[in-house]
Amino acid sequence: xxxxxxxxxxxxxxxxxxxxxxxxxxxxxxxxxxxxxxxxxxxxxxxxxxxxxxxxxxxxxxxxxxxxxxxxxxxxxxxxxxxxxxxxxxxxxxxxxxxxxxxxxxxxxxxxxxxxxxxxxxxxxxxxxxxxxxxxxxxxxxxxxxxxxxxxxxxxxxxxxxxxxxxxxxxxxxxxxxxxxxxxxxxxxxxxxxxxxxxxxxxxxxxxxxxxxxxxxxxxxxxxxxxxxxxxxxxxxxxxxxxxxxxxxxxxxxxxxxxxxxxxxxxxxxxxxxxxxxxxxxxxxxxxxxxxxxxxxxxxxxxxxxxxxxxxxxxxxxx
Amino acid sequence: xxxxxxxxxxxxxxxxxxxxxxxxxxxxxxxxxxxxxxxxxxxxxxxxxxxxxxxxxxxxxxxxxxxxxxxxxxxxxxxxxxxxxxxxxxxxxxxxxxxxxxxxxxxxxxxxxxxxxxxxxxxxxxxxxxxxxxxxxxxxxxxxxxxxxxxxxxxxxxxxxxxxxxxxxxxxxxxxxxxxxxxxxxxxxxxxxxxxxxxxxxxxxxxxxxxxxxxxxxxxxxxxxxxxxxxxxxxxxxxxxxxxxxxxxxxxxxxxxxxxxxxxxxxxxxxxxxxxxxxxxxxxxxxxxxxxxxxxxxxxxxxxxxxxxxxxxxxxxxxxxxxxxxxxx
Numbered sequence: 001x002x003x004x005x006x007x008x009x010x011x012x013x014x015x016x017x018x019x020x021x022x023x024x025x026x027x028x029x030x031x032x033x034x035x036x037x038x039x040x041x042x043x044x045x046x047x048x049x050x051x052x053x054x055x056x057x058x059x060x061x062x063x064x065x066x067x068x069x070x071x072x073x074x075x076x077x078x079x080x081x082x083x084x085x086x087x088x089x090x091x092x093x094x095x096x097x098x099x100x101x102x103x104x105x106x107x108x109x110x111x112x113x114x115x116x117x118x119x120x121x122x123x124x125x126x127x128x129x130x131x132x133x134x135x136x137x138x139x140x141x142x143x144x145x146x147x148x149x150x151x152x153x154x155x156x157x158x159x160x161x162x163x164x165x166x167x168x169x170x171x172x173x174x175x176x177x178x179x180x181x182x183x184x185x186x187x188x189x190x191x192x193x194x195x196x197x198x199x200x201x202x203x204x205x206x207x208x209x210x211x212x213x214x215x216x217x218x219x220x221x222x223x224x225x226x227x228x229x230x231x232x233x234x235x236x237x238x239x240x241x242x243x244x245x246x247x248x249x250x251x252x253x254x255x256x257x258x259x260x261x262x263x264x265x266x267x268x269x270x271x272x273x274x275x276x277x278x279x280x281x282x283x284x285x286x287x288x289x290x291x292x293x294x295x296x297x298x299x300x301x302x303x304x305x306x307x308x309x310x311x312x313x314x315x316x317x318x319x
Numbered sequence: 320x321x322x323x324x325x326x327x328x329x330x331x332x333x334x335x336x337x338x339x340x341x342x343x344x345x346x347x348x349x350x351x352x353x354x355x356x357x358x359x360x361x362x363x364x365x366x367x368x369x370x371x372x373x374x375x376x377x378x379x380x381x382x383x384x385x386x387x388x389x390x391x392x393x394x395x396x397x398x399x400x401x402x403x404x405x406x407x408x409x410x411x412x413x414x415x416x417x418x419x420x421x422x423x424x425x426x427x428x429x430x431x432x433x434x435x436x437x438x439x440x441x442x443x444x445x446x447x448x449x450x451x452x453x454x455x456x457x458x459x460x461x462x463x464x465x466x467x468x469x470x471x472x473x474x475x476x477x478x479x480x481x482x483x484x485x486x487x488x489x490x491x492x493x494x495x496x497x498x499x500x501x502x503x504x505x506x507x508x509x510x511x512x513x514x515x516x517x518x519x520x521x522x523x524x525x526x527x528x529x530x531x532x533x534x535x536x537x538x539x540x541x542x543x544x545x546x547x548x549x550x551x552x553x554x555x556x557x558x559x560x561x562x563x564x565x566x567x568x569x570x571x572x573x574x575x576x577x578x579x580x581x582x583x584x585x586x587x588x589x590x591x592x593x594x595x596x597x598x599x600x601x602x603x604x605x606x607x608x609x610x611x612x613x614x615x616x617x618x619x620x621x622x623x624x625x626x627x628x629x630x631x632x633x634x635x636x637x638x639x640x641x642x643x644x645x646x647x648x
Contacts, residue, residue, distance in 0.1 A: 129382075192423065193418060193420060193423040193424045194423060194424050194425055194426040194427075196379065196381075196418075196424070197416070197418050197424040197425070197486075198426070198437070199377075199379055199410065200377055200379060200410055200411065200415070200416040200418075201410060201411035201415070201437060201438045201441065201489065202407045202408060202409070202410035202411035202412060202438065202441050202442060203407075203411075203437065203441060204407055204441075207437075207441070211426075211429075211437075212426055215426075215428045215429075216426075216428060
C-alpha cells in the first residue's frame, strides 16, 4: 500500500539528514572519543547513577528517612539495614537515597546562579575594557582573595543557616571564577579580525557579546561546569557538615557525616557511607569533565578521527 | 570624469597612536577625495598608513590610536562628528569594508550564510530566515557554485578564494555607497586574485559604488583604479589619474617606486630599489618625510613640510621641487 505524500516526506527527510550530516558527524566523533576514554565512561556512569538516585531515590527507600525509630538505633550494617542505622534508629541507606536530591539541587542551583552572573560580568569586562574592566575585575579579585569556603561560611552565617541560604552563599563566591574565565576569552576574541570585521559591518557591542564572544567561550565553560558540579556538591556538603547548610532532619549527606562524627568509634557506618557517597559523586563528575575536555580538544579529536573512520569502514565492510 | 561629484572627502586627517614607545604619527594630514562611481587606489609600502586611513574613515582605529584632527565627509556629512549609534548604522550599510585576510575575518563558529546575512539583520531588521535567503542570493551573485549548499558550510570548509567571495558578498549586502578594499588579493594566489579583481570591478559597475582600493601592488593599481594616491610614511605624496601616474609621475618617491616594479623583462641585477628603509613613525624625519632617501633633496626639504601643488589639472604633488610650478591646493 502506498501512503500518499510518503515519497515527498522521505525525500525531505533525506535532505534534512544530509543537511544535518556535518553536525551529526561531529557528535558521532565526540561520543566516540568519550567512549574510548574508560575513565570518562566510568565517570559518566557514576554521574548518571547519582542523577537517577536523586530523581527517584526516595521512592526506593525501604524505610522512612525522617521519623525516628529509637529501638533500632546504632544497628551495624545487616541484611535488614544494609548501611546500618543512626542515633535515632533511621536507616542510613534510606536517608542517603532521599538525600541525594539535596546535593544535586545544591549543585544545579549554585551553578545556575553563578555561571550566568560570572559569564555576563566577565564578558562585559573583557569586551569594554578600560575602567569597566578595572572595576569588575577588582571586585572579582576581592572575592577571590578569600578562601572560597571561608567566605561562603561568612555569607551563610550572615543569611542564617539553611540549605537555601547556603546555596546563595556558594553562588556569591562561585561566580568570580567564571568571570575570569570568560574575561580572558573575551579579551582574546575582542582582538580578532572577525570582530573587527563585524564592527565594520555595524555590529553593536550587544551583538558582538552574544554572537561572537559567548559562542567562543562555550566549550571552556562547559568543561569547567562539569568539573565544578562535583566541587559545588562538596562545598555544599562541607557547609552542611559545618552546620551552615541543611538543618536536621533534612538527610543531606554532609550533614549526615557531621552527625555521625561523634559516634565514629561506636558507629563508623554513620559517617563513612555518606562520606563515600560524596567522594564517588565528586570523582564521577570530575572524570566526566576530564573526558569532555579531552573530547573537545581539537588535536586529540583529529588524531582519534583517523581510527574512528578506519573502524567505521572496517565494520561496514564486514557487515 | 570631471563632472562627477565627490562622495567621500578626507580632509587633513591626522591619526596618532599613543604607544608605550612614544607617539606614532601614523597619518599626517592626509587629504583625498573619491568621486561617485570611481575606484580610488591608495598605494604605498607596508606601514605607510594605508590601513590606518581605512580604519580612520570607519572610525575603528584600535585603542591606543586616536583621530586628532581633520574631517571625513561622506556626502557632505562629517563622520567624525557622528555619535556611536549613528556610526554603527553607517558601517556596513553606507560604507562597507573587505579585509585582507578572509580566513581570520570570518568567525569560525558560524555558518557562512548566517554570517553573510548579519548586515541585513543589523541594518534592515530582517528576520533570520529572510536574511539567510537574501544572503544565499548575494553569495550566488559573487560566484558561489551551489550557494544553497555552501551557505550551510563553516568558513574552514571553504577555499581561500570562496572565503574572500563571501567577504565581498557580506560587504555588498546593503549596497554600500563606498566600499573599502584593504588588500583583498594579498593572501590569494595569482589566478584567484585575478578572479576577485574582476568580480569586484563587475559588482562595482553593477551597484554603482565607489571603491577605496588599498594595495601595494602597482599591477593591481594599473588594472583596477581610476585615480591613485601614493602614500609615504603617513602622508599622500602624489595624487593623479592612473594614466598620468604611469606615464608622467612627478614626485621623486613615485618615480623610484615605479622603477622598482619587477617585470619579466628585467633581470634581478637591474632591479632598482629605493635606498634606505621606511622611516620610524615615532620620530619621523622633519620636513618632507622622504628627504633622507631622496636623490633630489634640497636644504628646504629637511625643514619645511611641502605643500600640495597642483602641477596640472587633477595632478597633485607634495614636493618642494615643484614650488611655483602650479597652484597650491
